Amino acid sequence: MGRRLAAAGFVIGATLLAFAAPAAAHGIGGRSDLPLELWQFLYAAGAALVVSFLALRALWPEPRLTRASAGARVPFAIDVLAAVLGVALRVLGLVLWGVTIAAAWFGTENARDNFAPVLVYVVLWVGMQGASAVLGDVWRALSPFDTLALIARWVTTRRRPGRVIDPEDDGSVVWSHWPAVAGVVGFTWLELCYHRPDEPRVLAVVMTTYSVVVLAGAARFGRRWLRTGEAFAVLFGLLALLSPFFRDDRGRLRVRAPFSGLAALRARRGTVAFVCVLLGSTGFDGVSRTRWWQDVIGTNTGWDRTMINTVGLVWIIGIVTALYAAAAMGAAYLGGSEDRSAAPMRYVASLVPIALAYAVAHYFSLFMIEGQSAIALASDPFGKDWDLFGTATNVVDLAIVSSYTIAWVQVGAIVIGHIAGVVVAHDLAVEDLPVRQAVRSQYAMLAVMVAYTIGGLALLLGA
């Protein structure tokens, strides 16, 4: 039984492997990592398989994560310190947002000398994913939209006290994650498909439009809507569940075991789609670096290139989503559950660590190398030869991390993400089912996770 499923997973991985062969492209940079060595691939794939099979028997028979997710309070002084830091972050977020939009509109049109592209694609998209997973939901404080909404509320209530009433979270589409799905699809399309993703004026239009839409949403549905409808808040909020730090319902800072926060994930409508878009877009980033995909693109430039990449992105997101939905429903079937359509939502937390793992594997070197140019550009955001902080002449050290380190970070991230995903899915299953049934239900989830892992590694092998 196990072997047959493993074989199925392997076939899917092998299909991806057959496509895998080198090249480069994403929002910024133009440097990509050397391919993994074959033996690194085999070690990692082997480790993922062994862990998966051991997990079926060795893991705990009682759910543990929910209890662990409650955590413990931190000393009061640290809580206060974090709150003060939060205020500083609000100021920082607002300033960065203002400077970035201004740089995009009025700075140099040369993408390499403009602050906006590196801030959006490297610091925000990649850096904040990592920061959220380690430090917790820092976007709650950094979000310029939330700070603006806070200021707007303060101003309006001062003028007309008691007039601001947030509509209830009634579970309708507006309060689902679907608006955020639209946001994340738009962002990944811009980054991975559009032919000029780093053009400052393009970013200017996109950032302005996004800000207006999001703020209009906040004005209409209240500040709380920014937690469910704004794409970055949803993304960073999901990843923050992996962090040991969080604030409870009463706003007190607590610590808990890393990853245990996933047990507290409340899936809404659209959450599954959101996570699948995340996984699929990183997957497509990998595919687009293969020589096979470069051949598909050929000498197409401009909008032709954009169209071909769009088809690719939709295709990979489709594959990832279909695999996951099939696995979750398979788990419900094998576990003898009546309501199979609810299963994808039930297990969505198990995909979050895998999404982070993919992001780390694909963007670690981008962050380390391109992130350095943010240091120089912070001193000269508009490309006008300023030197605000004396860092304008900071030179990017391309060799700051060796290929050796990068390769091991990639392999390590994917294997750890796989293990975390397997453990979380198992814990959710034993929460719902007697242990024997729970273990049986996990065959399907394991198969798809092995497929994701081997597929992800295969893309790195061919990078």
Add this chain to the structure above:
Amino acid sequence: MAVPALRSDAMNRTTRALATVTLLVALAVPLACGDDDGDVASTGTTIPSPTPSTTAAGATTTAGAPATTVRPTTTTTTATTAAAGNVIEVTVADGKVTGGGRKQVDKGEPLTLRVTSDEADELHVHGYDLAVDLEVGEPGEITFTPDAEGIFEVELEEAGLQLLELEVK
């Protein structure tokens, strides 16, 4: 739910898992190698993998002679690396690139990129962030020593056309 039964079941399962891994390793090796061959063939630049092709100093990879796009399957063979003063030459005409593809170069070896385009544009080596303006029909050159590993795009900036990729190892 007898514990001994679970144990032996687990043992059995572990054995099977190990067998599966062994099987996969056995299967994956030829498959991965086969992948490389297929890939090279599909780009029309077939060279037996471990053959060193350009070795002389100042060796030139001329346009249309695609001698440098092989990814060796073994780790130590530098199949396509030339000695010091390696020159890569690329021509662009009607949006078509001749002499492009993936080029493997050794870290620390001086390298010259010589590009001739039928339209004025800017030649840009990403990552190293080197650029030179190209006049119509005039070869433009960038000479540098690649000292950081990775894969780097080389493109015509205005047209957004990728010319080649440098795989620096």
